[in-house]
Amino acid sequence: MIDKERITSHIKDLELKKTVYKVIDKALGVLKNYDYRYTDFLNPYELKNCIAVLNSIDDIKYSVYGGYSGSERNVIYIYPYYVSEEDIDSPISALMIEGNFKFKEVSHKDYLGSILGLGIKREKIGDILIHTNFCQVVVQNDIKDYIFLNMTKVARNNISVKEISISDIKKVDMNYKEIGFTVSSNRIDCIISSIHNISRQDANKIISSNRVYVDYEPINNISKKIEKNSLISVRGKGRCIISDIGDINKKGRLRIKAKIIL
Numbered sequence: 001m002i003d004k005e006r007i008t009s010h011i012k013d014l015e016l017k018k019t020v021y022k023v024i025d026k027a028l029g030v031l032k033n034y035d036y037r038y039t040d041f042l043n044p045y046e047l048k049n050c051i052a053v054l055n056s057i058d059d060i061k062y063s064v065y066g067g068y069s070g071s072e073r074n075v076i077y078i079y080p081y082y083v084s085e086e087d088i089d090s091p092i093s094a095l096m097i098e099g100n101f102k103f104k105e106v107s108h109k110d111y112l113g114s115i116l117g118l119g120i121k122r123e124k125i126g127d128i129l130i131h132t133n134f135c136q137v138v139v140q141n142d143i144k145d146y147i148f149l150n151m152t153k154v155a156r157n158n159i160s161v162k163e164i165s166i167s168d169i170k171k172v173d174m175n176y177k178e179i180g181f182t183v184s185s186n187r188i189d190c191i192i193s194s195i196h197n198i199s200r201q202d203a204n205k206i207i208s209s210n211r212v213y214v215d216y217e218p219i220n221n222i223s224k225k226i227e228k229n230s231l232i233s234v235r236g237k238g239r240c241i242i243s244d245i246g247d248i249n250k251k252g253r254l255r256i257k258a259k260i261i262l
Contacts, residue, residue: 002028007056013218016049023050023076027057030078038065038091040123041073041140045216050076061085065092066126067138068169073126075140092126093144094166097135097151099159110155111135118150129172136169175262178243182253186245188212188232189222195258196237211235 004024011017019042026037042050047064054062059081066074077091097111111128115137126138135154139147148161183190192212193203204222206212212219213233214226226232226242233239239261246255 002057007053011049015218016046019046020050020053023078024053024057026076026078027054027060030060030080031057034080036077036079036083036088038075038077038140040121041075041126041138042123043073043216045213047074047076054078063088065090067092067094067166068127068171070171071127071138073138075126090166091141092138092166093141094164094169095137095139095144095147096162096164096168097137097154097159098133098162099154099157101133101157104155104157106130106135106155106157111137114151114154115147118147120147129170131170131172136164138169176241176259177262178257178259180255180257182249182251182255184253186226186254186256187222188214188219188224188226191226191232191242191256191258192234194256195232195240195260196234206234206237 002024004021008017008020011020023039026039029035029037039050054060054076060078061081061083062076062078063085064074064076066072075091077088079088108128108130111130112125115125116122120143124140124143129136144163148163151159151161153159179195181194183194189200189203189207192198192206193200196203207222208220210218210220211234214224215231228242228245230242231239232242241259241261242256243259244257246257248254
């Protein structure tokens with residue numbers, strides 16, 4: 001018998017624990033019924049914790065699917081230990097969304113909002129890859145037909161939707177603006193203050209209001225130390241990658257370089 005509380009005792013984030021519990025239940029279902037189960041789409045923080053727990057469960061195997069190499073959001077497909085990965089079908093599909101977007105720039109938020117407006121939950125949607133004249137969306141198989149039949153507009157633009165092969169997914173090159181600044185320390189409040197040109201007091205309010213994520217982990221501790229290559233997300237303000245934490249200048253301040261994701 002798997003003791004869910006014991007193998008998740010190290011997880012203090014209650015929302016994360018709920019997610020991990022659901023994944024454990026999937027694994028238990030596989031052990032009981034000798035079938036296949038797959039999770040909702042997980043962000044890297046959730047994925048890391050779920051895999052750590054699955055590794056402690058005997059007699060199952062799992063595969064991670066996101067549609068393409070380097071995908072941000074992934075599902076975990078869980079199956080019996082005696083089954084080969086080559087013998088299982090992918091639980092995800094890819095959709096192409098096309099329209100005339102010459103007169104209005106359409107953002108990730110617009111595409112996601114149109115999909116969620118159909119009553120679909122966020123965890124059913126994987127990566128949204130935006131190109132110049134089209135968008136590709138990774139979704140779970142059980143909702144692809146619903147999106148195909150019901151999604152007609154994105155940001156008031158008429159669009160068309162069709163299914164494409166997973167192999168036709170095209171990765172998007174990240175666009176960013178590089179900046180450099182100095183801080184008194186590598187605490188999260190200092191870095192957010194400098195990146196977004198706000199006061200430390202305002203940065204602290206944002207952190208305390210649960211709007212900040214570091215490598216997808218929710219952070220509300222204003223003194224958390226940030227490391228090189230950390231991805232910082234501030235809800236309502238965007239995302240950036242800390243590309244370098246340098247030496248201390250003559251004024252005793254730490255040199256930081258960051259890439260603001262556009």
